[in-house]
Amino acid sequence: MAVAKREEFKAEDIWLADIAKALSHPARISILKILTDMNVCMCGDIVELLPLSQSTVSQHLKELKRVGLIQGDVDAPKVCYCVNNKTLQKAKKEFDKLFNKICAC
Amino acid sequence: MAVAKREEFKAEDIWLADIAKALSHPARISILKILTDMNVCMCGDIVELLPLSQSTVSQHLKELKRVGLIQGDVDAPKVCYCVNNKTLQKAKKEFDKLFNKICAC
DNA sequence: TTTATCTATCGTATATTTACGATAAACGAA
């Protein structure tokens, strides 16, 4: 149960909710900012900047990658992470669309 | 554990993550749109439009109210819900700020 | 070949989220 009902909503709302879910932890917002600030972007670099263990940071990266907000290029054993502009642009557009609808700004 | 580390991040990131959390379920995005479309806005009206029970809708409303995205004016036993423009404006601004930083748009 | 480095994943514990039915509380109407 629990998450099954989610699929009964509009695809557009499900997509944006999923992006919002990826942004729903400050660590992941922080990671996106770090990836923007740094050009070199390994998991280990991020671990040094956050109060989280390596495995936890790796999980957060996985969640961001799941929705396509970031991508990881493997250069084993390293993985170079960077933001995915295509998805970010779509996310920005869809958030704008939502707020323009629901907010009298 | 689990959610304790959340507090160790920047207040700005925590706030936006919390707004994103409130937007992380399609039912809640849908509710915000419904509240915008309708001027009369009772919990029961929303229940009729969504594939969810009354108690579940009430919980979603509570989550939106928790972060201040909506407000409920009690006219017992009814509660008239509407969007809170002040918080929406701030959310819009903060999302813009985030995307302008991390997205090469 | 052996060692060091780096990251993903496994196993695990705890907390939170999602969903529902039942029920209590608040009030207007009969």
Next chain:
DNA sequence: TTCGTTTATCGTAAATATACGATAGATAAA
């Protein structure tokens, strides 16, 4: 007062999320 309407909350169950340490796998360096 009694009944109907409306909503929040309680209790509960199942699924997810968060966090960590340990470890396996991949490769570069020694």
